[in-house]
Amino acid sequence: MRVLLALIALALAAPLAAQDSLPPAPYAYQQLEDPELEAQATELMHTLRCLKCQSQSIADSDAPMAGDMRHQVRTRIAAGEDPEDIRAWLIQRYGDYVSYQPRVTAATWPLFAIPLALLVIVFFILRGRFARRSKGAGE
């Protein structure tokens, strides 16, 4: 039942946080009680970019903005939101730049097409090299 209580508490997170004398974003530096939800939150945080840092995720940064975003992520996860919905919400707010996991869009499709092409090329290089070889050996 603690989960339920936590959920109710979290629904009222903002005013409660103000009463409790913790800093304005208590979940910036604290984990969620439920390890499963915390694991979800951690996994998501590692794939979100800290917009104020150079190449760090929000899970790897002391920047205040990263702390705020961690708080947002944990609060929303605790409220039962799906991680991918949170990502979508953040992308809507900050743009694609915030997510380390590129989406397939008109601007990013080569990121996915080129590795597939590489796979095909690798297959043909190996086949070409060794198919000819075994024929050659057979002659």
Next chain:
Amino acid sequence: MIAEFGLVALWLAAALAGLQLVAGFFGMREGGEQVAALARPAALVQALLCGLSFLALIYLFATTDLSVKLVAANSHSAKPMIFKLAGTWGNHEGSMLLWITVMALAGGLIAALERRLPERTMLATLGAQGFLALGFYAFILFTSNPFERLPLPPVEGNGLNPLLQDIGQAFHPPNLYVGYVGLSVAFSFVVGALLTRQVTPEFARVMRPWVLGAWVFLTIGITAGSYWAYYELGWGGWWFWDPVENAALMPWLAATALLHSVSVLAARDALRAWTVMLGVVAFSMSMVGTFLVRSGILTSVHAFAVDPERGSFILMLLALYIGGALVLFATRAGTVAEGERFSILSREGALVVNNVALSAILGIVLLGTLYPLLTEAFDVRVSVGPPYFNPVAAIFFLPMLVVLAIGPLLRWRGDSFARIRIPVIILAAIAVVTLLAVWLLADIDLLPLLGLALAAMVAVGSVLPLRGRSLRRLPIAVWGMVIAHLGVAVALFGMAADTAFQQERLVAASVGDVIEDGPWQVELRSVKPVAGPNWTAIEADLGLTYKGAPAGEAKPQARSFWSPPTETSEVALVTRWNGQLYAALGNQAEDGRWQLRLWWKPFVTWIWYGGLLIALGGVLSIIGRVSGDLRRRVAARKIADRKADEEALAAGAGA
């Protein structure tokens, strides 16, 4: 005076690089014997002058000559001497001078010592080396003069940033540069061999120590850089797929592929065109890395576009050298025969798979690193990070590991599956059993799960080549291979174990609180202020218990430097054989509690032990190859001497 002396020496060295270029390329033609004689001396004197120029800059930093712009901007009279010296290359101009100095010294070394290749090939190689060097001299002299004077010297220097006074930071860049530049020598050998159509096993043997050496330095550089980020950033991460990390990883991937294919060429006279191609790619990746780090393009594409002088210069050099080499390759590829043939079930076959997989991973890292820069130029900002790199690279990396475990068991040229059936079955069983056991006992993600299984398989597979051989008589180079492959398994195990089993605790704690983290119990005993020479800090005193037994203490700090004002987190690491406890102290909350971050990271240190093992394997390989080569040369000379003696005797008897 010293500054002017350094600049003059640099100009003269550049002129000698030009002479080396002319002497090399004209000397290799028919009738060019006279200029040809100049190529080696030009390389030697160039190395001397460039070395003097670099010493001059070191002297200026050591004496803190503030009339020199670079010193004034980056040094300070109150810095400890070691950091004054390291400050020489801790900035753009100085680091480029270091780059060209290493290159000149390497050129001097091959000019002085290397006599195994046909002289024409050597001339072409030296010419190519001169051509490369000339571009970098031009870059320094026209865009990044380190010896520029200030009209009005300031009273004190500007460079007391304590964050840059780090012994790791002092030796990291030179280490990586030696790696980058070693690949430039391989590149020059490739150009020389292509120009004179001498892509032979002998060429591979001459090139191999340079590739291995560069690779060892790159390996150490990446390992050290990863550990530095781990303890410095304060959040326990050890690899971020950051463009700066990728800039070092890409040449490493290419060099890894190259050193394997060069071994095939040396041993079996196969994979000629492929080796030559990789030689070009490896140095190209060094240049791409330098471009990424040195042009400022990573901070912002737009800032780069506004002030593109340096970046576009490197880009131009890049296009010139890579383009030139590729054109040369295209025109000569037809004449470089493919070399000896082999079947897929052979040592060469396994090495081809290794090469193709490494090249594919290289392609993916290059794509993922450059693509965001490309879209940013069109005002579309995207991020490519771990969720992209990890799975996409794994598609090629995991099969490669399987081949790594089996490949060394295969014979050259062709083998039968029946001969290696038993070890292969054992290896497969180890992988499957590990996979099932971990899967049943622990609930972890797919990639770390596969990582653990393959680490077990590779660990056993890497030592199997020792089976049935006399360990004392085993060639050193084989030991090198075994240890490097074992290092791959060790590092992979560390990565997978840490990813799968690390335990994180982020808490707000009061003095007296006890926090559980995995097998550890951490008691916050006290928090008190401490002071250092140029900082103050809050230090937490943590009493530790590991599985119920006292296990010492840890003292993480939150430090504040005052000039310039900077906050850093000094983490406390408690190392055991099976992992590390990682503790960091954050701010104080309004209610008086302290933010503590604790991670129990099982086997995380094995990542860097593995990296060091890989480097050690490389060192052993160099020792084995070079000593074998020297022995062969001494033996050849003895035979030649004896022959000469016998002839002299015969001639004497005849008279």
